[in-house]
Amino acid sequence: MHSLTQALQEHELIVLRVIGEWWDLDLTGSGKAACVKELAAALSQLNFPEEVGYLPPEEASGIQTLVQAGGRMPVAAFARDFGDVRLMGPGRLEREEPWFDPENAAEALWYRGFLYRGFDETAEGVIEFYYLPDELMSQFPKPGKKGTAAAAGSTLAVTAPASVTPESAPTLLPLPLTLTPPPDVTNAVDDMTTLITLAQQDGLQAGLLDETTPFLLNPTPERRSLLLNLATEMELLALQENRLRPLPTAVSWLKKSREAQLRALAEAWSSSSWNELSRTPGLRGEGDQWQNDPILARTALLDALPRTPEWYRLDDLVATIKANDPDFQRPDGNYDTWYVRDLASNQYLNGFESWERVEGRLLRYLVQAPLVWLGLAVTIVPENHPAFTLTDRAIEWLNGVPAENHEVSSPLIVQPDAIILAPANANRYHRFQVGRISEMLPAQAGKPYQYRLTPTSLARAQKQGISPERIVQFLEDVAGGLPTSIKRAIVRWGEKGMEGRLETAVVLRVRDAAILDTLRQNPKTRDYLGESLGDLAVAVPTAHWESLRAAVAQLGLLLDVNW
Numbered sequence: 001m002h003s004l005t006q007a008l009q010e011h012e013l014i015v016l017r018v019i020g021e022w023w024d025l026d027l028t029g030s031g032k033a034a035c036v037k038e039l040a041a042a043l044s045q046l047n048f049p050e051e052v053g054y055l056p057p058e059e060a061s062g063i064q065t066l067v068q069a070g071g072r073m074p075v076a077a078f079a080r081d082f083g084d085v086r087l088m089g090p091g092r093l094e095r096e097e098p099w100f101d102p103e104n105a106a107e108a109l110w111y112r113g114f115l116y117r118g119f120d121e122t123a124e125g126v127i128e129f130y131y132l133p134d135e136l137m138s139q140f141p142k143p144g145k146k147g148t149a150a151a152a153g154s155t156l157a158v159t160a161p162a163s164v165t166p167e168s169a170p171t172l173l174p175l176p177l178t179l180t181p182p183p184d185v186t187n188a189v190d191d192m193t194t195l196i197t198l199a200q201q202d203g204l205q206a207g208l209l210d211e212t213t214p215f216l217l218n219p220t221p222e223r224r225s226l227l228l229n230l231a232t233e234m235e236l237l238a239l240q241e242n243r244l245r246p247l248p249t250a251v252s253w254l255k256k257s258r259e260a261q262l263r264a265l266a267e268a269w270s271s272s273s274w275n276e277l278s279r280t281p282g283l284r285g286e287g288d289q290w291q292n293d294p295i296l297a298r299t300a301l302l303d304a305l306p307r308t309p310e311w312y313r314l315d316d317l318v319a320t321i322k323a324n325d326p327d328f329q330r331p332d333g334n335y336d337t338w339y340v341r342d343l344a345s346n347q348y349l350n351g352f353e354s355w356e357r358v359e360g361r362l363l364r365y366l367v368q369a370p371l372v373w374l375g376l377a378v379t380i381v382p383e384n385h386p387a388f389t390l391t392d393r394a395i396e397w398l399n400g401v402p403a404e405n406h407e408v409s410s411p412l413i414v415q416p417d418a419i420i421l422a423p424a425n426a427n428r429y430h431r432f433q434v435g436r437i438s439e440m441l442p443a444q445a446g447k448p449y450q451y452r453l454t455p456t457s458l459a460r461a462q463k464q465g466i467s468p469e470r471i472v473q474f475l476e477d478v479a480g481g482l483p484t485s486i487k488r489a490i491v492r493w494g495e496k497g498m499e500g501r502l503e504t505a506v507v508l509r510v511r512d513a514a515i516l517d518t519l520r521q522n523p524k525t526r527d528y529l530g531e532s533l534g535d536l537a538v539a540v541p542t543a544h545w546e547s548l549r550a551a552v553a554q555l556g557l558l559l560d561v562n563w
Helices: 004-008 013-022 032-044 048-053 057-068 075-082 090-096 105-112 188-201 206-215 221-233 248-254 258-270 294-304 314-324 352-373 392-398 428-437 455-463 468-479 484-496 513-521 545-554
Strands: 072-074 116-122 125-131 237-240 243-246 283-285 340-342 377-380 387-390 419-422 449-452 505-509 537-541
Touching: 004 032, 013 032, 013 090, 013 105, 048 057, 057 072, 057 075, 057 105, 072 075, 075 105, 075 125, 188 206, 188 221, 188 237, 188 243, 188 248, 188 258, 188 428, 206 221, 221 237, 221 243, 221 258, 221 352, 243 248, 248 428, 258 294, 258 392, 283 352, 294 314, 294 352, 314 352, 314 387, 340 352, 352 377, 352 387, 387 392, 419 428, 428 449, 428 455, 428 468, 455 468, 455 484, 468 484, 505 545, 537 545
Parallel strands: none
Antiparallel strands: 072 125, 116 125, 237 243, 283 340, 377 387, 419 449, 505 537
């Protein structure tokens, strides 16, 4: 991070002289530049791993932790285990002489010349670190992964932080249970197809998304939000005139196999801007001081997930991440800047002591919501302890195994009643095309998707440039045949347009035709009347019958209601 010379230049002159006294250097009367030069030369000649071996246990553990972290740790994170250095000006340093009675391990290392503090640029921005200068850090082998020992031959055995001893550090072990998982859910693909189809028909409008609920196998609003977010980031949908509509990229996705489609969704989710923390149950973020990077949380989770199909306790996974990578969501280690409220207690959750109620909840939500929604995990709750297992596709994805690109699809079925059935394993691209020429009916779990051919749907298809002849040919190709009556109906619509309509209306019957004539002419009632059904009856749109009844009463005529 910085050389000894750079690090020492940040100290007050009095501190440089204190460090010199520790190493039997008389720096009295030397200026700052001379002190820095002499100290840097002396400290660089130390056998640093050997010196660490002479330190008290807590100070040695602080150095070990820094080495394992690559030579630096965010100030707040290091201070949780080893304390913080009280920063003082020259006057206070002379008065209090803190090197004679350091408050904690960090201060002891600081005045010994082993620990330094400075800012550095990271992918998450500028962060303040405690660090080991390059000359000291270079005397150790490069650390392995978090929680592992240093390479063989190291003089210093790198261990976990002081707060997590090897004996207490949790280990993610499979459950000694034989459990039959619930069915592997892959319907994110089916619901994404539905959303693309609805977007093709009329566009999806932000304030009207609840209208999609009857057509989704899983209508959970948060899941729908995730799918739509992924659809826009994958460029399957785009906002056009305030409505989401499909892009050509959607066709490419629809033509892939189910496993390839799920893999594409998983890849998109891993780098998505969709923020799980803002949706974690029981939490509410307030203000702009808690903005987080959702990718960091997903990365920590995916790195910690097992690569085997056994069952694991969710609590054990969370404990493992807390032990090995607790600051995954707050790289600076500062737990006092976010304004996150616990909805149950209405209290703000500050400090590392709130980790379980913020980070812990977030990790559980990541597994129980997005991982399950995307077909990557299955969860159950045996003995009141949530457990999870990864699906084969998740393990293959985490291990870099390519997704399958083959699939056997069932054909569509066109029934004589103008209903088109699309089985669960039907080609999604064909289902999308069917949605362009028909009206989608509400989805029913475990049953085929249903679509109805209507004059309105055929007219909509014609506006998209799809002729009746093309509709007939398409249905014959994807269904392997077409009932003669349906083929005739489509062709006849092309020739004559709409020839009949079913609608809901209220019928007003009167005893005298003159009454209807009066109501037709009166400005208070004429707008409420529909088509005549003879001399003594008229259709009234259902939305208008109560207004008509009130208006007629004002004219001196009472209407009875019989239904």
